[in-house]
Amino acid sequence: MSLLDDEDNTPFETSNTSDLDLKLQYSIETLTQILGPIPSLSSSQDSSLTLLHDTNLTQTISTHLKLPNSGAGDNNLCRWLYDTFQSSHPDLQLVVLSFLPIIAGLYLPRAVLRATSLAGFEAILLALYAHETTSRDGQPITVSIPDLSNSSLYHESKAPIKNKAVELNMTIVSPSLEPHGTVRSTRRARIVGVALELYYKKIALMPMSSKIEFCKFCLVWATGKEDGDGEDSVGKKSLLGDQKEASSSSNGDHGVDGSKEKREMKEELSEEKSWRRVPLPWELLQPALRILGHCLMGPNRTNKELTDAALSATKSLHARALQDVDSQAILATGSLLRLGTMASETSTEPDHTEIRDYMNPVISL
């Protein structure tokens, strides 16, 4: 937890330890009520971080989230995620955040189809949005670009310093935030985008599976298909592939109903197969591209599954940007794509920190 130390500017609110433990236990209890017993959890009651990196649990929650109708307002898992995030237990909030890729990933295409109720997903997304709104006090995030003819922290300029009013190029990276109580359809992209901004802030703490999931959903958003244009479908395993398994395991006890439910599931599955591509305005694309940049060029770039997923997501977003003839998106996705391919093609750089005459058999003082 080196990240959430006291110097972090926007730590999740903290309360005292015993309180947190209680919250944690309560939330695990309610979760087991919803999902049934989870074997790995009973042994490790104390640490909330194991919750974040517990593959078994992640798997179970993911498959439940991917069920049709999972985003409905009366869905218990959605309610659990919402309550857990509102519990303001910092580690539990991270657990909720780690499922944002699936929630947002499913929410946007389903919102286009407008087939099912999505109030459950919307509640979670709005909670994330509200959290980000309060943590930055609704203020916009701006970036100013220096003029190199004036000296800066890292360089000195010989040119005489002109008057003090140095012209800076300032742009707004993320506009100011106003509170939203409901998801209005024209604000949908913005709300999801802000939730993604929050995800990006904590991305260094997110488990690998969550990031991979995000990359796969980016591809769905861009193309409306699961495997892009069939180019090189990396995530061959279907996004909803493990559903049947999950349903049979979670409903294992019901025996007789199992087969009927499976049939229903299949029908609903085939409906979900018809994904729709999602409108990708800049307010949504920008945070998505930052996350993809992290996946492609960040500290996990040695993880092939992640970089492959990120690369094909970038490819599909670039194709989409070309289709939309959107200059800014073409620039951003294009550069990321070239960087990604450069990184996968170039052989490892020579180690500049190795001593010079490493191989010299004559060692001299």
Add this chain to the structure above:
Amino acid sequence: MSESQVYDEVENHSTVREVCANGLRMETSAVEAKLDEGNIQEAESSLREGLSLNFEEARALLGRLEYQRGNLDSAVRVFDGIDLHAAIQRLQPSITEKRSSRRSRSNESVTTVSQHATGLLLEAIYLKVKSLQKLGMIAEAAQECKSILDAVETIFQSGIPDAQVENKLQETVSKAVELLPELWRQVGNHQETVSAYRRALLSQWGLDDDSCGRIQKAFALFLLYSGVEANPPSLASQVEDSYVPKNNIEEAILLLMILLKKFHLGKMKWDPSVMEHLIYAFSICGQASALASQIEEILPGVVHRCDRWNTLALSYSAAGRNKVALDLLRKSLHKHERPDDLLGLLLAARICSEDSLLAFEGVGYARRAVANAIGRDEHLKGVGLRMLGHCLRKQAKVASSDTERSHLQSEALKSFNEAIAFERDNPDILIELGVQYAEQRNSNAALVCAKQFIDVTGGSLLKGWRLLALVLSAQQRYSEAEVVTDAALDETAKWEQGPLLKMKAKLKIAQLMPMDAIETYRFLLALLQAQRKSFGSPGSHMVQVEDDNEFEVWLDLAKLYSRLSQWKDAEICLEKAEAFKPYSAAILHTEGVMQEGRGQVEEAWPAYLHALMLDPDHAPALISIGELLRKKGSMSLPVARSFLCDALRLEPTNRAAWYCLGMIHKDDGCTTEASDCFQAAAMLAESDPIESFSSVL
């Protein structure tokens, strides 16, 4: 004292290793044997005897030997014997002595000796760091590496002197400086990583350009992609008047810009990835114009000129400078360059489609794009066709004859329909097809498109709602249009409701409910003023848009009041509008209408004429003048007709113009023509939207 050796079989591991010092040399096989037995003490003493070395020198050599043999565990054990702190304590005074002695110009050998000893010591620790790193004990390696830098800072309190530093010492220091942040990064300690990078770049380590550049690039990448928000640099490191970045992305961009500058100055080898990182960073934070100026600075010959033109064009067009972008694209699409480049063709077509005078050129680009969208790029055929339709539609606006116009319009429709076959639910095509249908008064088809658009976007884009409401209003289904507008208002946040409220007011007027319309306008004005208060930074782009909006609201109100013959109110509204745009043809025209309404025809004349002087293409003024001329009697009928023909060329679907032209024909005694015109006017009246369809796009 160290003699330079020519070593032939560098890569050959079977070569007998030798160590040499103090002019002596010995083969290491005996020492190695002792080391293999784990007997460091004995190995050390045999080295000390053989080469007459002191303890530290012997340890350093032994450790180095083990490091090179790949016995890292053993190397660490050997180095553990050296007490860095004690050694530094010993070295410190000798250096300070050196400083004072330099002033008195005493012999230089003292400096060299102590520097040599320091170098030896630091290299030994550095090799320990490398051994630990290779053993996977990264955290320990980082601690040791940090101690090297601490030691260097204690020994050379005022920075490393440039000229007198021995090569080897400098090399060790540089490598340690470069390695430390990387080690912290591998450990996952982000705070330490950031401060190690800053320490590397902000202190005087005497780094050469290459290693400094590598550190700058590595730090920039860490800032851009690690996903860790580093605390901004401390206030202590700020120099007055110099730029200090205040977040990750600013710091990354600064470093990348400095790197790029170094390439330009020839201090470093060109690294294409730096440019790509910069493009990514700039475009992520919407700094397209700053990006353009960075690309402009790249020296010729570094990147292919077409790539450079295309990237520049993209940046300029993202920054809203389409004309510049188009000029660049014309170069790169020249037949001697890359005439078939799809990206260039599509972008050029899109830029041309926004200006009816360029539309003809755009049609050419779009056709070439469609022809070249084959093979792997086939997915771009749809967008090529869409751009083609867009350009044709725009070209039709300036067509010189009716035949040409209708030909272009049907061509445009054809292209959009072909495009939709490629991308069934591409909302961009749907909305353009919808507008095209609507403008050709095929309102049922337009309605289908608008509904489909709302479906595929999930109602997330305002223009879908607006098109639907406009088409309904054109079908005179005002109450349904109002229902749609209200639904859209529900889906829209407060600040974006402006255009919808304006539509709602116009719907009220169309339903002959002027009081409701005035109420809606009042609400809209309150909204605009609240908006100004909350985002008000004068001169910004947003404020300009709000000014335009408010101007239009006041103008609409003035027109409404003048239709109600409430002249006082109308005048007040007009004055308000004038405050935003003092020289506006629309205001002058409305003034004229008011004068005419009050029966002051002579005063209306100059108002209309002034309006035309400000904007020769202001169709309402043309129509009003035509109408006044018609009323003057048969002598001026030909002139009146020419004014109206001009108006109709500009706005072929303006029913007032058709009606007026009909009246002129009637006065002239040409009843057939007159009835044709009246028929046109009547048909248009039945299919007139409350706002022009193209305002949606």
